[in-house]
Amino acid sequence: MVHEPSSRPYQDPESWSELLAPRLAQFAAAARHEHVTRAAQELGVPQSTLSRALVRLEQDLGVGLFARKGRTVALTHAGRTFLAAVERALAEVERAAETVRADADPASGRVVFGFLHTMGSETVPALIRAFRADHPRVRFQLVQNYGEAMLEGLRAGTLDLCLTSPVPDSPDLVGHRLDEQRLRLVVPDDHPLAARRRVRLAEAAEEAFVTLEPGYGLRRITDDLCAEAGFRPRVAFEGEEAETLRGLVAAGLGVALLPPPAVPRPGVVELTVTAPRAVREIGIAWLDGHEDTPPVAAFKRFLLSRRGQLLPD
CATH class of the missing domain: 1.10.10.10 (Winged helix-like DNA-binding domain superfamily/Winged helix DNA-binding domain)
Incomplete structure (x- = not known):
């Protein structure tokens, strides 16, 4: 039936x-x-x-x-x-x-970790290597992006935590400063300033700048430092990656404020900026109120323990 x-x-x-x-x-x-x-x-x-x-x-x-x-x-x-x-x-x-x-397994779980492109060649590999000395089976999904995109990834739940700059100040996110990184004025090796070791940023006021695109943390820092030095940078080219900007500088297309390179690049000279104080803060961020899995919690504790030791001197 x-x-x-x-x-x-x-x-x-x-x-x-x-x-x-x-x-x-x-x-x-x-x-x-x-x-x-x-x-x-x-x-x-x-x-x-x-x-x-x-x-x-x-x-x-x-x-x-x-x-x-x-x-x-x-x-x-x-x-x-x-x-x-x-x-x-x-x-x-x-x-x-x-x-x-x-x-979520404490021993072999996964961490989805975002970080800036400029952190990818040395800093992040060294951090993961050090962490895995005590957690050899924890797996990582690594996501390289610019700061604002990573913060949106935290909010969307596609990232567990991220290494970013500047440290976010938002009510829905938790941010902790871990270290700071000096920025240098990068000029072509045949530039009049190339014979110098130190320079005030105001001395580059008339130069064409190559910068990251709006929305990148380093672009905002560049604009703020130039304003503090008393000028608005004349932007000739915008890019998405620091090493591309170094290539543009080497080609004589402008100057740039950049963190130190992983490997020295021919064709450019990197000058210490004496005024204003040219640094960027590097910090860790995650979504407030989000419950961590054991491997994420362990990696977060590890990163927080590296305050002041994140970057080489």
């Missing part, structure tokens, strides 16, 4: 997944065993509870999923169609559950 769906007026639910998800495993068990009692035993629920749940599922869908004969059940055509999708969905849930459990 085929169960006839209820004749009560049918209304679309606001969310099928919220309505059906708890009953999908029950449906799949009944379909697998083709017997309500055996399915109930597998699920650890009373047979009557499972029978009512299956009937309610059919009523909610408005479709008969089983042909019944006593406690034996067989799938209808609609039931077979539904089962194929349910099995895929349950398998995906299982995979997702295993993934998030693995990511």
